Amino acid sequence: MTVFDLPGLLSVAEKLTERSLEPGFWESGDAKEVTKELALARSRLDKWDETASELAELETFAEMLAEADDQDLSREFYERVDALAKKIEDDKILVLLDEEYDQSQAIVTVHAGAGGLDSQDWCEMLYRMYLRWAEARGFAVKVLDGLSDQEAGIKSVTFEVNGEFAYGYLKGEAGVHRLVRISPFDSAKRRHTSFASVEVIPVLPDSVQVEIRPEDLKMDTFRSSGAGGQHVNMTDSAVRITHIPSGIIVSCQVERSQHMNRATAMQVLRSKLFERTMRERREQIESIQGEKRAIAWGSQIRSYTLQPFQLIKDHRSGCEVGNVDAVLDGDLDGLIMAYLRFAKTGQTCGSASGGEED
Numbered sequence: 001m002t003v004f005d006l007p008g009l010l011s012v013a014e015k016l017t018e019r020s021l022e023p024g025f026w027e028s029g030d031a032k033e034v035t036k037e038l039a040l041a042r043s044r045l046d047k048w049d050e051t052a053s054e055l056a057e058l059e060t061f062a063e064m065l066a067e068a069d070d071q072d073l074s075r076e077f078y079e080r081v082d083a084l085a086k087k088i089e090d091d092k093i094l095v096l097l098d099e100e101y102d103q104s105q106a107i108v109t110v111h112a113g114a115g116g117l118d119s120q121d122w123c124e125m126l127y128r129m130y131l132r133w134a135e136a137r138g139f140a141v142k143v144l145d146g147l148s149d150q151e152a153g154i155k156s157v158t159f160e161v162n163g164e165f166a167y168g169y170l171k172g173e174a175g176v177h178r179l180v181r182i183s184p185f186d187s188a189k190r191r192h193t194s195f196a197s198v199e200v201i202p203v204l205p206d207s208v209q210v211e212i213r214p215e216d217l218k219m220d221t222f223r224s225s226g227a228g229g230q231h232v233n234m235t236d237s238a239v240r241i242t243h244i245p246s247g248i249i250v251s252c253q254v255e256r257s258q259h260m261n262r263a264t265a266m267q268v269l270r271s272k273l274f275e276r277t278m279r280e281r282r283e284q285i286e287s288i289q290g291e292k293r294a295i296a297w298g299s300q301i302r303s304y305t306l307q308p309f310q311l312i313k314d315h316r317s318g319c320e321v322g323n324v325d326a327v328l329d330g331d332l333d334g335l336i337m338a339y340l341r342f343a344k345t346g347q348t349c350g351s352a353s354g355g356e357e358d
Contacts (some may be wrong), residue, residue: 006048013041033205040103043164047091054084093333094165096340102168104202107144107268109158113176113195117185120153122194125328126177127157130170132330139163144264145238145251152185158250158268160203167202172316172339173332174200175301182307191307195300201271210270218242221258241265248272302335304328314339318348 016038025031061077064070097103108130112123134141139161146157161170176197183192204210220240238253239261250272252265302314304324312321312335319338321327327335341347 009041009044009048013038013045016041030207033207036205040164044094051084051088051091054080058084093169093337093340096337096344097165097168099168101202101204102171103165104167104204105163106161106167106170107158107201107203107271108161108170108173109156109199110154111156111197111199112153113197117149117152118179118183118192118194119196120149120155121184122153122177122179123155123157123196124153125179126196126198127154127159129328129330129332130159130161130173133332134161134163134166134330136330137163139166143254144268145253167200168340169336170200171202172336172343173198176299178300178303180303180305180307201268201275203267204271204274208270208274210274212243212266212269212273216244218244219262222253237261239265241269243269243273246273246276248276317342320349 016034019025019034020031020038025034058077058080061073061080065074065077110123110126110130112119131141140163142160142162144158144160147155149155176195179194179196180191181194182189186192218241220242222238222240237255237258238251239258240249240251241262242249248269250265250268252261252268255261255264301316302312304327305311305313306324310322310324312324312327313319314335317335317338319335321334323331338349
């Protein structure tokens with residue numbers, strides 16, 4: 001079922017509503033998930049109703065304009081047509097978000113790569129880019145952990161993005177991002193290349209079972225430091241959890257108590273272990289099928305060139321954007337849409353002149 005499958009949406013909403021009215025529903029273990037799915041289905045149906053209502057009104061406007069020349073009415077008509085066209089274009093992306101956890105919240109981690117201050121500054125630039133993108137969509141962002149540098153930038157930051165289809169939108173951002181620019185930290189004003197990695201995992205529903213044995217965990221507490229700025233609440237009860245068999249380390253330092261930090265860190269660990277298991281299964285299938293895909297540090301998914309010219313190129317979809325400042329200020333929808341279309345259909349953007357070679 002997709003967002004444009006009206007009969008399917010109506011059927012799902014009806015079944016979930018019936019489930020929510022069953023005796024003892026609120027005492028059941030799946031009440032939270034059912035209500036969440038029902039809210040999502042109703043939200044999609046509301047989109048249908050809003051679009052249908054707006055189309056009906058615009059048809060009435062068109063009939064009135066055909067009978068009389070009204071400049072004010074004509075101006076309002078075309079403004080609303082443009083707004084509706086943009087809304088429909090934005091909704092198109094939802095058709096591509098039909099995988100199991102696409103509608104989930106997202107946990108995003110940005111790590112600075114090799115390159116010292118330049119990479120740390122690049123890490124902070126990417127973090128700001130995602131904050132601006134989330135803000136423009138009305139999504140809430142909650143920082144879970146961060147490590148800043150006294151001299152410049154941040155070494156790493158982990159944050160949760162809460163909004164409808166947050167994971168579906170952001171999953172294509174996972175990978176290595178490359179920046180080429182004149183370094184602000186180089187007195188000789190030479191061009192530097194910096195790298196940062198982005199990891200995106202879904203926040204798992206409570207119904208998803210991930211086995212974590214207590215004896216496999218090592219928990220440490222430490223004084224909170226944070227990634228700086230207004231997005232981090234300083235605490236003295238930060239928690240770091242190491243999953244010994246996998247070597248995965250997660251930490252949280254923004255909640256008000258050690259207990260809350262531990263619960264949040266465990267939620268992140270569940271998601272990381274689940275994503276690791278899914279990735280290993282995909283790699284095993286690809287190995288059997290003979291497919292080879294470079295998913296490794298150093299195989300950048302996107303390049304951001306600021307000098308000697310300005311261009312952003314996504315190396316998977318082939319999408320190129322010349323307005324670098326707009327993208328770094330959060331205008332990511334074009335790149336996100338191009339990647340999702342490529343991932344679903346294999347369709348790439350047309351090659352453009354002036355691009356930088358991989």
